[in-house]
Amino acid sequence: MRPLKIPKPTVKRLAIYYRCLTKLKETGIDRTSSKEMADALGIKASQVRKDLSYFGEFGKRGVGYDVDKLSYKLKEILGLKKNWNVAIIGSGNLGYAIANYSGLEKNGFKVVAAFDIDEKKIGRMIIPGVTINKFSEMSSIINENSIEIAILTVPAHESQNVADALVKSGIKGILNFTPSSLSVPENISVEDVDFVISLKSLTFEIASFNDNE
Amino acid sequence: MRPLKIPKPTVKRLAIYYRCLTKLKETGIDRTSSKEMADALGIKASQVRKDLSYFGEFGKRGVGYDVDKLSYKLKEILGLKKNWNVAIIGSGNLGYAIANYSGLEKNGFKVVAAFDIDEKKIGRMIIPGVTINKFSEMSSIINENSIEIAILTVPAHESQNVADALVKSGIKGILNFTPSSLSVPENISVEDVDFVISLKSLTFEIASFNDNE
DNA sequence: ACTTTTTTGTGGTATAATTAACAATGTATA
């Protein structure tokens, strides 16, 4: 039933379906359809069904999907039944904004540690209850707190060094905000978030739209 | 030579090549090859050449690419020969971090205005020289300052309303940080940046790796 | 009981993106 490899775009959409279902639940709606979700997200209904079909049969023909049940299944598939402890590496502007983002806690991610090398920042609180630690203590703190995910917000020229240290500390995944492509062992997951690249896609589109008209 | 539609992944990579060339230039290297760039970025050399071939012939067979020349061409293609004025809509934590990010100015994006509805924030400076304005003044300020790009960092439930207002004000592109999919006219470009979705891709990978071993 | 309507799950097809292969072109050098 479940193939070895799930397409990356499918995984991203599953997370989007999960968000969509959460919203439906909040609205008090307890049944939906591939069409309803697809329309809300601007995609095709067949895409929704195909994506879900990689993991099983969650709907009833002629009826649709039970919001609660499908939501639970996606939660399970995405690995969100447990809570994840995360650490902020690099407690600058971006690290601060992310640590204080309520969407993290709401989605089962808990910022339990933060690190920096700037002496002035060490000891300060990044969020209530979490003080910024020395970079040198990273390894032991990651282990003691079972931190599996690191949010990497250090300057670009430090990113590979820090990533190496994170891997040595036993981290499982890195959300990389730096504009460098990291080399890590293949059992470590990395997701890049690079909005300057997105900005430049935008200027490309705007500029080429102007060219064509 | 240039087809009507350039693949989206190609555009993203062009921006990455441009960054890569900038770094080479800083290192004092003035000639490169598709292989060198591909290796640095973890992709295939044929991909680099294919991507460039949509726009022309920029290299010399047997030799490679002149870093300066290719860099300039990509700058042109990506619409980066001009400087872009951008506005921050929603001057909260994320808006603040972005406005203060040095990478923007370095890449030709200038934050010239910021907006909020919170009375306490209005009049404060988000970056030196840019004070936070009332939301109601958005339209006129966008016009007076020829702002073509909006960085949208308002709460999710406001995003569509604000996007509509932005479109009415004549904005050309929106970098959307909110977790909502925006509806805009087709001549307006939107790029979504959604790192909670990236985080969940990460947990999917980590969780399914654990399942398989 | 039969028909109509709805909507799923899926196999096959179409489209898109990546990768490989190679002739064409340029450089280096013996």
Add this chain to the structure above:
DNA sequence: TATACATTGTTAATTATACCACAAAAAAGT
């Protein structure tokens, strides 16, 4: 000047992703 080597630009092959179409299943209507 011939020969070996490097690297592009491009066509062809392969792989990945999205979309379509329809039988199967469930519910509602007659």
